[in-house]
Amino acid sequence: MSSDHNDEGRRDFLMVAAGSFAAVGAGASLWPLVDQMNPDASAKALASIEIDLTPIKEGQAVTVMWRGKPIFIRKRTADEIKSAESADNADMRDPQTDETRVQKPEWLVLIGICTHLGCIPRGQANGDVHGDFGGWFCPCHGSHYDTSGRIRKGPAPKNLEVPPYTFVSDTKIKIG
């Protein structure tokens, strides 16, 4: 009788042990199948790029590619800087001061991807619309960004992102 009880306890233990072992094994063999979809080594080999700023005149903007994403580089006019700084205390969805978004006030560097659903906002080319706040306007669902790339109106939740970059000289930046 008592040995029967012991047997049952043993069987339960064996069941639980075998079950857990199988679950861990299944999980471990599933992981490579899931992880293979993540960005691979070649995508991660983060090519950093250097950009010469000399040809960009005040009030002009250029777009370059970095990691498959467009980067907006804009040499802001004094007016644009002033309007960005004076809006620092305005009611914003993602409050940030202009100062924290630039290294030198005249150079604004942004990832040119709308933080709503990934379209490329307009405002880079000559004759583009700039939206209600003089910066960029995303045509997809109507997000307006100001001259600091901050979201001011529309569905986007966040300001245009600032990529990691450094000034390697006065007229050259390195992104990445």
Next chain:
Amino acid sequence: MSEHSSSYKPSNAFTRWMDERLPIIRLVYDSFGVFPTPRNLNYLWTFGGILTFCLLVQIVTGIVIAMHFVAHGDHAFASVEHLMRDVNWGDLIRYTHAVGASMFFFAAYVHIFRGLYYGSYKSPREILWILGVIILLMMIITAFMGYSLVWGQMSFWAVTVITNLFTAIPIVGESITQWIWGGYSVGDPTLNRLFSLHYLFPFIIAALVGLHIWALHVVGSNNPTGVEVKTKEDTLSFFPYFVIKDGFMVIMFALLFSWFVFYAPNYLGHSDNYIEANPLQTPPHIVPEWYFLPFYAILRAIPDKLFGVIAMVLAIVVLFVIPWLDTSKIKSVKYRPMFKPFFWLFVITCLALGYLGAKAPEGYYLLASRLFTAYYFIHFLVVMPVVGLIEKPKALPDSITESVTGKSSPEETAKEGAQS
């Protein structure tokens, strides 16, 4: 009906031998030969057959296209153009596949609204209905992935916008999105995996259709009265009556299909998709294919990113639970005077959302999108439970037979049948 026993009798030595080993002839005979089907089905019941036809067309044309398609960011667009210009009959085959997707959704929407009107989602058909909603979800994903393969401007930006929906998920959203992309933006790895899955999913859909029909054959078809089959007199055998009827409508449907393929192959598409994908330039208006417009309108109606995404997903997910949201015992809207106008208001809502999904989300369009989005959910979450409780339904016919002949009760018909 689940207990009907097989009446199949193998007629010769081979079929007897076969029947004892793999009774597949018996299965076909029972399921599509003598299968008892309500005698009062109208033409809306032919759309199941039409949908099967659509799936077959997509699989056959798709496999052919895949012989010429190159799943690479640099070559996909050119390979589709090559298919259109150089491959024998290539334009016909591609247009059939592209128009076929639209026809598939058209048929699916008719089929779904048929179910909504005649209460086909109610007991005992809940599982049958849920399988249908899963098939709809899979069709949506499949068509979206197929559209992306063309790698035109609309393809690329549709993939960008839709995959970015996942960034709305708090904390892990960004990692999930990069996992889907296989990079830091939509690119070649994304295209490859979309192709792999676009090839796979239709076969999963085919398997789900098998389950859907299995579930249908356990509980039997609903019918325009919503009164369940009571006697044999209420039914006719599937062959020849419904095979002929379904066949006739498949031909009618194929005529409409052919008209689009031969005379207006690009009418339902967007011309921007004949411009190769350019990751540096978003087209001025991103518009999905027409069959996604109502959902797109719901997404844009809500000014918050996360809640917009949630609402769009819920618009489909809510369909899973309507068997339990509808409190009425009566299936067919024909006998539900109070619910009927709400049903039609819901139809108008879906059409209006489709129209608004193609318009810029501004001013009155945006306001209208919001009102119709609100009604879309009110219909299911408020009208369905409440009207079912307070409504006084019209008198139902005693049986399907009575609704058709106008007089005989099932017992009498059964007696007459026994006498003759």
